[in-house]
Amino acid sequence: MLVFEIVMVAMGAVRANLLRSVLTTLGIVIGIAAVITMVALGEGAQQQIQAEINRMGTSVLTISPGQQRSFGVSRGDTELSIDDALALRVETGGLLTVSPEQQTYMQISYLRWNSRSRVVGVWPEYFNIYDHELLHGRFFTQSEVQGRRRVAVLGYSASEDLGETPPEILLGETIQIRGIGFEVVGILAEKGGSGFLRPDENIFIPQSTAQYRVMGSRDRLNTIYAATETPEELDLAYAEIDRIMRREHRLRAGEDADFNIRNNADMLETFNETRQTFTMLLAGIAGISLLVGGIGIMNIMLVSVTERTREIGVRKALGATKRAIMTQFLVEALFLCVLGGLLGVAAGYAAAEAMSRFAEWETAVSPQAVAAAIGFSAAVGLFFGMWPARRAAALDPIDALRYE
Numbered sequence: 001m002l003v004f005e006i007v008m009v010a011m012g013a014v015r016a017n018l019l020r021s022v023l024t025t026l027g028i029v030i031g032i033a034a035v036i037t038m039v040a041l042g043e044g045a046q047q048q049i050q051a052e053i054n055r056m057g058t059s060v061l062t063i064s065p066g067q068q069r070s071f072g073v074s075r076g077d078t079e080l081s082i083d084d085a086l087a088l089r090v091e092t093g094g095l096l097t098v099s100p101e102q103q104t105y106m107q108i109s110y111l112r113w114n115s116r117s118r119v120v121g122v123w124p125e126y127f128n129i130y131d132h133e134l135l136h137g138r139f140f141t142q143s144e145v146q147g148r149r150r151v152a153v154l155g156y157s158a159s160e161d162l163g164e165t166p167p168e169i170l171l172g173e174t175i176q177i178r179g180i181g182f183e184v185v186g187i188l189a190e191k192g193g194s195g196f197l198r199p200d201e202n203i204f205i206p207q208s209t210a211q212y213r214v215m216g217s218r219d220r221l222n223t224i225y226a227a228t229e230t231p232e233e234l235d236l237a238y239a240e241i242d243r244i245m246r247r248e249h250r251l252r253a254g255e256d257a258d259f260n261i262r263n264n265a266d267m268l269e270t271f272n273e274t275r276q277t278f279t280m281l282l283a284g285i286a287g288i289s290l291l292v293g294g295i296g297i298m299n300i301m302l303v304s305v306t307e308r309t310r311e312i313g314v315r316k317a318l319g320a321t322k323r324a325i326m327t328q329f330l331v332e333a334l335f336l337c338v339l340g341g342l343l344g345v346a347a348g349y350a351a352a353e354a355m356s357r358f359a360e361w362e363t364a365v366s367p368q369a370v371a372a373a374i375g376f377s378a379a380v381g382l383f384f385g386m387w388p389a390r391r392a393a394a395l396d397p398i399d400a401l402r403y404e
Contacts (some may be wrong), residue, residue, distance in 0.1 A: 024300045027293020028340025032373045036348025039369040044362030059231045063224040066259045078258040080221040092240050096226040097127035102210045107174040115161030118202045121210025129227040137186035138172045145206040153186040156200040294384035301388035322393040329392050333385025341377030
């Protein structure tokens with residue numbers, strides 16, 4: 001029998017029990033749809049995080065307070081001071097571009113409008129570290145930091161909380177931060193961001209002004225940012241920061257550091273590890289669904305062999321070979337599984353699109369995931385269709401013709 005004829009006979013058998021065939025594939029559909037949907041969510045989140053890290057810069061190191069311990073017992077967070085930032089800027093021989101950060105949420109007012117916004121005290125180097133561009137005006141200068149001047153640079157969307165005043169109108173105006181007047185000297189171009197990264201909503205002021213005029217002479221820094229010219233210098237920069245910070249904090253050799261140093265690549269790697277763990281968990285759940293679906297297909301194919309025993313006997317009596325009979329039943333099982341895989345891909349794609357459109361989650365359907373899903377569903381069909389196909393091929397034609 002020609003391959004085309006075998007395929008047509010197999011398709012005819014599937015069409016003859018269409019409802020049963022569709023219900024049989026539900027396990028495959030659900031498993032594949034779950035994999036496609038969650039992989040799309042993972043890919044979308046990875047692309048979003050990657051874009052944010054690229055915007056932040058790939059050669060930026062973030063120094064943050066760590067845990068202070070005594071005899072193995074935590075004594076709370078340590079502190080970073082302005083002296084730490086000064087030491088890093090002076091003693092690294094131009095290797096690092098450094099900026100401290102002090103930030104808190106404060107009451108902001110302009111004319112009759114009020115908002116609660118994030119006020120960030122930084123050095124001018126901060127804007128270079130994160131590659132900020134100006135939409136209007138200028139950045140504040142180092143002399144304004146030294147003079148503790150009351151000047152501010154607004155993020156792109158910060159004006160929306162002040163009566164949705166156009167940014168260009170705010171330039172040169174005075175806004176009130178905690179009741180203290182600040183001249184707006186610059187408006188940043190849109191940077192974008194999501195989650196905890198929202199620079200467009202921030203209001204930037206000189207760090208010394210934040211420390212002595214706004215935050216009550218508090219010397220404690222939230223973070224210190226340090227950037228190198230190229231990512232290749234990060235390892236050297238890491239070693240230099242560790243050496244200087246240990247000296248500034250009077251830590252002995254071998255003693256645990258009371259500060260943390262991380263770079264944006266580490267953040268991406270941590271996220272990817274978490275995503276991979278989640279994907280493996282989901283793959284296990286989907287695998288169970290596919291296993292159940294495969295068992296269901298094998299069960300239906302065994303029932304089909306029993307129902308069509310006389311048909312098999314007639315075909316064998318007319319000269320059909322064992323190979324032709326086996327191929328027919330394998331094609332039926334393969335068709336059911338691949339159909340389930342295709343339906344699952346479509347359902348997963350639709351679910352990913354719905355999440356993107358209605359929940360505004362970032363999703364990205366990977367062609368590799370689609371190909372893997374269809375390939376795996378085909379493998380399930382071949383594996384679970386083999387036994388029914390072998391059983392059909394092994395039937396004795398005389399016994400099959402006698403079967404009632």
